[in-house]
Amino acid sequence: MRARAALLVFGLLAALTGNARAAVFYPTNFTLANGLEVVVVPNHLAPVVSQMVWYKVGAADEVPGKNGLAHYLEHLMFRGTANIPPDEFSRLIAAQGGQDNAFTSYDYTAFFEEVAADRLPMIMQMEADRMHNLRITPETAGPELRVVLDERQQRTDNDPEGRFIEKLDHAFMPHYPYGRPVIGWKREIEGLSAADAQKFYQSHYAPNNAVVVISGDVTAEEVMRLAAATYGRVPQGKVAPRRVFGPAPQPRARELTQIDAGVEQPEIVWRFAAPSYATQKDGEAYAYEVLAEALDGGEVGLLYRKLVSESGAASSVETSYDPDARGQTSFTIAASPRPGVDYRKLEKEMRALLRDSADQGLDAAAIADAKKRLQRSAIFARDGLMMPGYAFGMALTTGHTVADVEAWPDRINAVTADQVNAALRDLASTPREIMGALLPDPHASAAAREAAQPILGHGVGIR
Amino acid sequence: MKKLFLLTCAIGLLLAAPARAVDIQEVTGSKSGVKAWLVEDHKLPVVAMHFAFQGGSEQDPADKQGLAALTMDALTEGAGSYTAQDFQKELADRSITLGFGAERDELDGSLKCLSEDKQQAFDLLHLALTKPRFDARDIERLRARQLAAVRQQFADPNWQARYALLSHIFAGHPYGQRHLGTMRTLKAISRDDIAAFAAHHLARGTVTVAVAGDMTAAELSAALDKIFADLPRRAQLAPIADAPETADAPTILVRREGTQTDLLFALPGPKRDDPDWYAADIANYILGGGGFSSRLMQDVRDKKGLTYGVGTDLSPSQHAGLIFGQAAVDNPKVAEALETMRDTMRRFHDDGPAAREIAAAKDYLTGSQPLALTSTDKIAGVLVAMQRDKLGRDYLDRYGDIIRGVSSDDIDRAVERWFDPDKMTLVMVGKPEGVAATQTRDAVKQ
Numbered sequence: 001m002r003a004r005a006a007l008l009v010f011g012l013l014a015a016l017t018g019n020a021r022a023a024v025f026y027p028t029n030f031t032l033a034n035g036l037e038v039v040v041v042p043n044h045l046a047p048v049v050s051q052m053v054w055y056k057v058g059a060a061d062e063v064p065g066k067n068g069l070a071h072y073l074e075h076l077m078f079r080g081t082a083n084i085p086p087d088e089f090s091r092l093i094a095a096q097g098g099q100d101n102a103f104t105s106y107d108y109t110a111f112f113e114e115v116a117a118d119r120l121p122m123i124m125q126m127e128a129d130r131m132h133n134l135r136i137t138p139e140t141a142g143p144e145l146r147v148v149l150d151e152r153q154q155r156t157d158n159d160p161e162g163r164f165i166e167k168l169d170h171a172f173m174p175h176y177p178y179g180r181p182v183i184g185w186k187r188e189i190e191g192l193s194a195a196d197a198q199k200f201y202q203s204h205y206a207p208n209n210a211v212v213v214i215s216g217d218v219t220a221e222e223v224m225r226l227a228a229a230t231y232g233r234v235p236q237g238k239v240a241p242r243r244v245f246g247p248a249p250q251p252r253a254r255e256l257t258q259i260d261a262g263v264e265q266p267e268i269v270w271r272f273a274a275p276s277y278a279t280q281k282d283g284e285a286y287a288y289e290v291l292a293e294a295l296d297g298g299e300v301g302l303l304y305r306k307l308v309s310e311s312g313a314a315s316s317v318e319t320s321y322d323p324d325a326r327g328q329t330s331f332t333i334a335a336s337p338r339p340g341v342d343y344r345k346l347e348k349e350m351r352a353l354l355r356d357s358a359d360q361g362l363d364a365a366a367i368a369d370a371k372k373r374l375q376r377s378a379i380f381a382r383d384g385l386m387m388p389g390y391a392f393g394m395a396l397t398t399g400h401t402v403a404d405v406e407a408w409p410d411r412i413n414a415v416t417a418d419q420v421n422a423a424l425r426d427l428a429s430t431p432r433e434i435m436g437a438l439l440p441d442p443h444a445s446a447a448a449r450e451a452a453q454p455i456l457g458h459g460v461g462i463r
Numbered sequence: 464m465k466k467l468f469l470l471t472c473a474i475g476l477l478l479a480a481p482a483r484a485v486d487i488q489e490v491t492g493s494k495s496g497v498k499a500w501l502v503e504d505h506k507l508p509v510v511a512m513h514f515a516f517q518g519g520s521e522q523d524p525a526d527k528q529g530l531a532a533l534t535m536d537a538l539t540e541g542a543g544s545y546t547a548q549d550f551q552k553e554l555a556d557r558s559i560t561l562g563f564g565a566e567r568d569e570l571d572g573s574l575k576c577l578s579e580d581k582q583q584a585f586d587l588l589h590l591a592l593t594k595p596r597f598d599a600r601d602i603e604r605l606r607a608r609q610l611a612a613v614r615q616q617f618a619d620p621n622w623q624a625r626y627a628l629l630s631h632i633f634a635g636h637p638y639g640q641r642h643l644g645t646m647r648t649l650k651a652i653s654r655d656d657i658a659a660f661a662a663h664h665l666a667r668g669t670v671t672v673a674v675a676g677d678m679t680a681a682e683l684s685a686a687l688d689k690i691f692a693d694l695p696r697r698a699q700l701a702p703i704a705d706a707p708e709t710a711d712a713p714t715i716l717v718r719r720e721g722t723q724t725d726l727l728f729a730l731p732g733p734k735r736d737d738p739d740w741y742a743a744d745i746a747n748y749i750l751g752g753g754g755f756s757s758r759l760m761q762d763v764r765d766k767k768g769l770t771y772g773v774g775t776d777l778s779p780s781q782h783a784g785l786i787f788g789q790a791a792v793d794n795p796k797v798a799e800a801l802e803t804m805r806d807t808m809r810r811f812h813d814d815g816p817a818a819r820e821i822a823a824a825k826d827y828l829t830g831s832q833p834l835a836l837t838s839t840d841k842i843a844g845v846l847v848a849m850q851r852d853k854l855g856r857d858y859l860d861r862y863g864d865i866i867r868g869v870s871s872d873d874i875d876r877a878v879e880r881w882f883d884p885d886k887m888t889l890v891m892v893g894k895p896e897g898v899a900a901t902q903t904r905d906a907v908k909q
Contacts, residue, residue: 045506046836078755087765090755095823097830099754114834146768154771154791158723158893160618216837261720264908265614299551309548309604315611339610369556376558379577383509384838 024378024409025388028220029402032227034236035208037396040223041215041388049120049216052112052389053127056211056397057204059184060106060177060326061243066196068184071104072148073197073205077111078102079140081133086140089126096122106178107326108397112389117217121226124212128230131210132237134201141194149190152183160260161267161438168436171256172271176249178327206237211396213389245327248273248432256436261444266343266437270333270350273432274423276325278399285323286411287419288331291427292321294362294370294420295333302366303333306353312338313346324394331427343437358428361421368417375409485836487846487856490680492687495694499672500846500856501683504839508578510676511839512588513847516570517669518700521637521782522660527652529644531565533602533609534660535572538563540601542590547601550587559584561591567638568781569851570664575840578677585686592665593693597657606649613643620719620892623906624727624789627717627890632729636706638783646909666698667691673846676839706783709888716900717892724797724893725789726804732786732881735779735852741869742877743777743786748824749816750808750882751775751788756823762807763790769800786881797895808884815875829863 029039059070080086093100098115100123113123156162166181173179183189212231214223275284295303296319307314317335337346381387395405488501520531539554539561541547554561559576561584576584616622626641633639644652670691674683708731733743744752751759751774763773773790792800816824836842849858891898892906 045504045838046833048833048837087755087761091823094753094756094827095830097827097832097834099831099834114837116830116833119830143765143768147764147771150764150768150791150793151771153723153793158620158721158791260618262618262906264617265611297555300548300555305548308608312604312607315604315607336611336615338607339614373555373558376577379507380509380558380575383507383511383840 037211039213039392040220049117050114050385052213054110054211054393058107059182067188074104124230164438171252172434173249174252203240209239215388248328261441269436272331274331276329287423354428358425490683494688495692497687497691502675511843512574513843514672519566520642528648535563538591541596543594620725624890624892663699667694668696669698671850673843675842713901714889716903724895727789728887728889730786732784734784739877742873745824798897
């Protein structure tokens with residue numbers, strides 16, 4: 001649905017970002033006179049084209065007290081322009097057999113469409129239109145604010161895990177833009193007005209603050225011609241400067257526990273402060289990407305082998321790391337304790353494993369395997385239309401270049417075992433770390449009562 | 464500011480040419496007799512294979528619910544001389560994605576790899592299907608993972624709603640069972656059960672296969688024999704009866720603490736082979752399947768802001784057809800949202816769709832067809848579904864004419880038959896205000 005917040009995007013992208021073994025995407029890129037950056041990736045697998053329009057603004061760029069404004073405006077972008085009546089935007093695209101949607105994150109806001117290739121002129125015109133002709137009226141702004149509040153209820157307030165992650169991030173990065181929810185605190189959403197949205201639109205939505213990525217059954221020449229005829233007619237805007245990130249935040253606590261009567265299966269999440277592409281020195285972020293793959297990597301990663309296959313303290317474990325951030329980012333390990341195992345035991349084993357691995361260093365072969373898997377993933381990134389849009393969009397809105405994306409496999413290849421082990425030592429020793437535990441209410445939980453007895457028969461004990 | 468010539472252009476495009484057809488070859492393994500459909504495309508060095516065996520979770524005995532899902536999970540956890548770790552490492556080192564899953568009526572699998580690794584990938588798939596180890600220790604690890612997944616379901620209001628709905632509509636039928644099992648049934652499954660389930664259901668006579676990507680027909684023919692020839696010809700499938708339509712239309716409340724209520728309803732719907740399937744598909748698009756363009760979305764979300772999302776879907780299975788509808792609504796607004804939904808559905812049922820709505824739905828359904836074919840995975844998935852549903856290799860070419868040939872009488876008939884809001888079985892999970900339920904129960908926690 002419209003407006004997926006940070007989590008989903010990060011999950012999808014952790015593996016995809018910048019996946020481009022030298023010249024894998026073979027993009028053509030150019031900049032129009034009004035400052036709009038355009039990237040074209042021809043792909044002739046099907047007679048279809050996808051367009052993504054990225055704006056260099058997100059929830060991190062909101063002013064205090066207006067949390068949720070970037071996302072609210074994203075919704076309003078579908079509610080009519082000087083040329084398109086309210087509610088017609090998606091309907092016009094659907095009438096052509098196309099699909100469209102959008103999402104907001106901390107550092108960018110993106111809109112996308114997928115249509116039969118011969119409909120490309122139409123969707124380029126429609127995006128160019130709402131880049132400068134948006135109409136925000138009380139008739140649409142009011143109901144849309146209620147929709148946003150409904151969305152917040154559905155994603156966060158009515159979902160134990162949604163509430164948990166929101167609290168965890170707020171405790172992990174207090175007074176930092178990434179510690180606030182992309183969708184906004186309820187009270188601040190309620191205070192947003194049509195005028196706020198209008199002002200935000202005027203100060204951030206302009207060709208000189210946007211990136212368009214077109215991927216599919218097209219040629220670069222065709223897109224150049226169409227871009228000049230559509231986006232080329234949009235006047236340059238006066239763009240407000242982006243947020244300057246302050247010093248990295250200190251977590252409010254080392255541990256956060258949420259006991260929830262609706263929950264039966266405990267979940268443990270560790271967040272560690274980590275450098276992003278924007279804040280790294282000497283290619284650290286690439287080393288963290290290799291580390292994430294070596295630790296996770298499905299069932300062959302170190303965490304799964306030790307904590308799930310060997311000790312059995314966890315029933316699942318995974319890592320994620322998002323390097324596409326303008327400020328400090330985080331490295332995450334999430335695990336479910338095996339039914340019948342106390343989460344404190346899992347915590348103890350996880351910490352011991354990180355400490356021991358950091359002391360001894362990861363096996364050189366495991367690091368080499370992880371690098372190989374990442375590099376090969378770049379080839380699969382061309383199978384489908386949306387990946388170039390994500391890779392170039394995220395890079396170009398967070399201060400990086402087309403060349404950075406294309407060089408990604410080489411940079412992964414250049415990561416040394418020493419760098420990966422240095423990243424692991426940082427992770428194991430950083431004081432900027434938090435552990436969150438989402439736990440069943442022992443009084444309400446059937447499973448917790450049952451956990452008193454071992455529930456795994458068939459001859460396997462619980463260690 | 465110059466205005467763009469947008470609307471004129473949009474209208475002009477309505478007449479644009481239809482999409483190019485996809486060339487589907489039928490390939491047979493001479494030894495195994497297994498047939499597959501192939502879309503050859505050598506632009507990328509990638510191969511995607513999808514396949515489906517008849518008989519899914521519906522085959523689970525009532526006291527061993529979750530068996531099909533657990534068995535499918537265990538196929539990639541060690542086979543032949545490879546332990547689970549070795550098997551997973553072989554896959555990872557070559558970037559081969561191989562996975563199995565249990566759907567309601569079928570057991571699915573998919574394989575994706577670089578074309579240079581396809582022979583090794585097919586060897587591993589062959590081993591997984593014919594010589595899975597099911598080592599006791601690995602079974603316990605997978606059982607624990609599935610138990611944790613079952614417990615996670617309990618916190619999910621969508622799952623609670625779905626279970627309450629299906630267990631009512633399909634009471635006494637396998638479709639009313641729990642796909643991942645219960646805490647109790649999962650513990651009752653033995654290694655022998657798993658081995659027997661695999662032996663009885665993985666058969667070359669009941670498998671449907673499709674491949675897309677960097678592979679020739681000759682290569683595929685040899686691969687079909689290599690992968691499937693050692694499987695038994697016949698599956699041993701438990702017979703499943705067609706599920707009867709429910710006679711009542713209750714409103715079931717599942718008590719759950721929270722700020723919102725999840726609404727899920729079902730109506731009797733068409734099966735995939737119903738002659739009025741396409742008419743129902745068009746009708747559903749107009750009422751609730753068409754995303755932001757649907758009547759329900761316009762009325763409940765855009766005009767009143769009562770929900771973030773509302774929609775309906777056709778849900779055909781082999782032994783029953785349903786139409787699902789869902790929305791999540793703040794507790795105090797549930798009565799108003801339900802009234803709005805029922806009113807929208809009542810008008811739709813009584814008056815039928817307008818001609819311009821039918822035209823828009825047909826434009827979407829025909830125009831969006833190529834969007835389902837934008838990666839090798841998607842193509843292979845579509846090809847398996849086409850074979851399962853016996854649509855013919857020329858279906859993609861015929862599809863536009865089929866949709867355009869549906870008359871407004873056909874659609875009126877489908878609306879009359881399947882879109883009557885009085886036949887709605889409704890589940891509410893939460894603390895709805897101002898709505899009376901005919902049954903009340905607690906959320907499932909076992």
